[in-house]
Amino acid sequence: MRMNRVGKKKDVMSAPAQTRVDKALLEANQFNQQILFAAHEGIIVYGPDLRYRIWNPFMERMSGIPAAAVLGRHPLEVFPFLREAGVVEVIEKALAGECPPARDFAFQVPQSGRAGWASDCTAPLRNADGVIIGAVGMVRDMTTRKQAETDLRASKEVLQALTARLQILREEERTRIARAVHDELGQELTGLKMDLRWLEHGLEELHDPRASPLLEKTMAATDLVDTTIKTVQRIATDLRPAVLDKLGLVAAVRREAVQFQEHSGIASRVTHSDVVPQLPAATEIGCFRIFQEAMTNVVRHAAATAVEVDFQTPPDGLVLEIRDNGKGFSLGLAEKAESLGLLGMRERARALGGELTVRPQAEGGTVVRLWIPKTDRK
Numbered sequence: 509m510r511m512n513r514v515g516k517k518k519d520v521m522s523a524p525a526q527t528r529v530d531k532a533l534l535e536a537n538q539f540n541q542q543i544l545f546a547a548h549e550g551i552i553v554y555g556p557d558l559r560y561r562i563w564n565p566f567m568e569r570m571s572g573i574p575a576a577a578v579l580g581r582h583p584l585e586v587f588p589f590l591r592e593a594g595v596v597e598v599i600e601k602a603l604a605g606e607c608p609p610a611r612d613f614a615f616q617v618p619q620s621g622r623a624g625w626a627s628d629c630t631a632p633l634r635n636a637d638g639v640i641i642g643a644v645g646m647v648r649d650m651t652t653r654k655q656a657e658t659d660l661r662a663s664k665e666v667l668q669a670l671t672a673r674l675q676i677l678r679e680e681e682r683t684r685i686a687r688a689v690h691d692e693l694g695q696e697l698t699g700l701k702m703d704l705r706w707l708e709h710g711l712e713e714l715h716d717p718r719a720s721p722l723l724e725k726t727m728a729a730t731d732l733v734d735t736t737i738k739t740v741q742r743i744a745t746d747l748r749p750a751v752l753d754k755l756g757l758v759a760a761v762r763r764e765a766v767q768f769q770e771h772s773g774i775a776s777r778v779t780h781s782d783v784v785p786q787l788p789a790a791t792e793i794g795c796f797r798i799f800q801e802a803m804t805n806v807v808r809h810a811a812a813t814a815v816e817v818d819f820q821t822p823p824d825g826l827v828l829e830i831r832d833n834g835k836g837f838s839l840g841l842a843e844k845a846e847s848l849g850l851l852g853m854r855e856r857a858r859a860l861g862g863e864l865t866v867r868p869q870a871e872g873g874t875v876v877r878l879w880i881p882k883t884d885r886k
Contacts, residue, residue, distance in 0.1 A: 548566065549566060549646055549647060549648055550564060550566045550567040550570060550626075550645070550646065550647030550648070550649075551564040551566070551567070551644070551645070551646060551647075552564075552567060552644070552645040552647060553633065553642055553643070553644050553645075554583075554599055554602075554603070554633075554642050554643040554644075554645070555641075555642050556603060556640070556641060556642055558582060558583070558596070558599055558600070558603065559580055559581060559582055560578045560579050560580065560581060560583070560586075561579065561642060562579075563575040563578045563579055566647075567647065570622070570624075570626070570647070570649050571587075571615075571617050571620060571622055572617055572619070572620025572621070572622040573586065573617060573619060573620060583595065583596055583599070584596060587615070587617065589614075589615060589616055593613035593614065593615070594611070594613070595613060595628060598611070598628065598630050599630055599643055599645070601630075602630040602631055602632050602643035602645075603632065603640060603642070603643050605632055605640060606632075607631050607632070608630060609629075610627055610628065610629040611627070611628060612625055612626070612627050612650055612654075613625070613626060613628065624649065624650070624651030624654070625649075625650040625651050625653075625654040626647050626648065626649060626650055626651075627647070627648040627650045628645055628646070628647050629645065629646045629647075630643055630644070630645040630646075631643065631644060631645075668855070668858060668859065671855050671859065672855075672859035675794070675855075675856065675859060676790065679748075679790075679793055682747040682748050683747070683748045685747055686743075686744040686745075686747035686748035687744075687748075689740055689743055689744045689747070690740065690741065690744035690750075693740050694737065694740050694741070694744075697733055697736055697737050697740060698737065700733055701730060701733045701734065701737070704726055704729050704730040704733060705730065707726050708723060708726050708727060708730065711723040711726060749763070749764070749796070751763050752792060752793065752796055753789075756784075756786060756792065757784065757787060757792045757795055757796060758778070758780060758784050758819060760792075760796055761778055761796065761799055761817060761819075761828075762778045764796075764799070764800065764803070765777070765778050765803075765815075765817060768803050768815075772806075772807050774806065774807070774812055774813060774814065774815055774832075775813065775814040775815070776814075776815045776816075776817065777814075777815070777816050777817065778817045778818075778819075779816070779817070779818050779819070780818065780819035780820070780821075781819075781820065781821070782820075782821045783821075784819050784821060784826065785821065785826070785882075787826065787880070787883070788883060790860075791860055791880060791883065794856050794857075794859065794860045795826075795828060795860075795878065795880060797856060798828075798853045798856050798857060798864065798878055799817070799828065799830065799878075801849050801852065801853050802830045802853065802876045803815065803830065804849070805849060805850075805876075806830075806832045806834065809834075810832045810834025810835060810836075810873070810874060811834045811835050812832035812833050812834030812835075812873065813833060813834075814832065814833050815830065815831070815832045815833075816829075816830075816831045816832075817829070817830050817831075818831070823882075824881060824882055825862070825879060825880050825881040825882040825883075826879070826880045826882070827877065827878065827879050827880075828877075828878040828880075829875060829876065829877050829878075830875070830876040831869065831873060831874070831875045831876075832873045832874055833872060833873040834872070834873050834874060835872070835873075836868040836869065836872055836873055836874050850866065853876075857878055857879075857880075860880055861880070861881050861883075862878060862879050862880040862881060863878075863879050864876070864877070864878050864879075865877045
């Protein structure tokens with residue numbers, strides 16, 4: 509036992525005990541070194557002067573800069589791009605006792621030619637007494653993830669462009685078929701009807717009882733041709749409503765709503781407060797197809813007795829709302845199901861530069877809201 513300067517006893521650790529402590533410290537240091545070497549993330553320790561104290565092997569591999577070229581130096585001496593990335597500011601905050609949130613930043617190391625993206629999370633480093641003695645940073649290499657996100661975004665954009673192009677081609681094909689059905693087939697049926705009428709008159713003028721069966725058959729054929737002409741007109745209208753090209757979107761929606769009410773028995777009303785501006789042809793047909801799909805969904809799923817269609821004209825574009833008083837739907841169930849009809853409506857809206865939302869009403873029923881940005885008519 510030894511005495512200190514004021515005469516008090518001072519404990520002295522025995523040699524075996526000191527050996528055990530030294531061994532434990534050595535093992536702890538080796539353990540920490542193994543963690544640093546085995547970590548699949550970058551580990552950086554900064555001193556209170558903001559200079560590098562630890563630069564683990566992962567950081568060497570990611571940056572291409574060995575620890576020997578980094579330790580003891582200020583970050584901006586080695587990596588000038590860190591100033592623009594705001595990393596130094598984050599380290600300073602950590603040294604001041606803050607815990608800044610993780611952030612992504614781009615890096616480019618001229619010395620090694622390495623470039624990419626990283627995510628950095630920095631926190632204060634304290635001793636046993638709670639005093640800040642530096643900062644520790646955890647760095648993840650985000651290059652692969654960022655590249656995957658970029659590729660996915662590009663793929664999505666290509667897919668959306670392809671979808672929009674396919675919709676345009678489909679509408680052009682429907683227009684071509686509608687004109688062929690209405691004009692060519694309609695004209696041929698009209699000619700056939702005229703021939704049958706001529707035959708009817710000829711049989712009537714014979715005044716021969718033996719011609720009566722032939723006259724009845726001819727009249728029945730004429731009636732069948734009339735029915736076929738109406739069917740052809742309906743098919744042509746379904747393919748491409750002529751009123752849309754002649755009178756515009758509001759008139760086409762009104763006509764469709766009237767037919768919807770006649771066929772479904774669901775009361776339908778179309779309103780608009782202001783003068784609805786004319787839209788590009790592709791935009792009008794896109795809005796009309798979304799409206800048709802929304803009305804079809806009302807019949808299939810809503811169990812509604814009334815539908816209100818409202819056009820609104822905010823300064824930034826056009827809004828079309830379809831509201832029904834049906835049973836509504838569960839948002840979670842709708843998102844899980846993500847029917848093809850709803851997907852198609854959203855893709856059409858996105859292709860037009862707009863947005864489609866579907867939500868339940870507080871008083872019951874569903875609201876389908878389509879917003880289309882303001883554009884010059886072409």
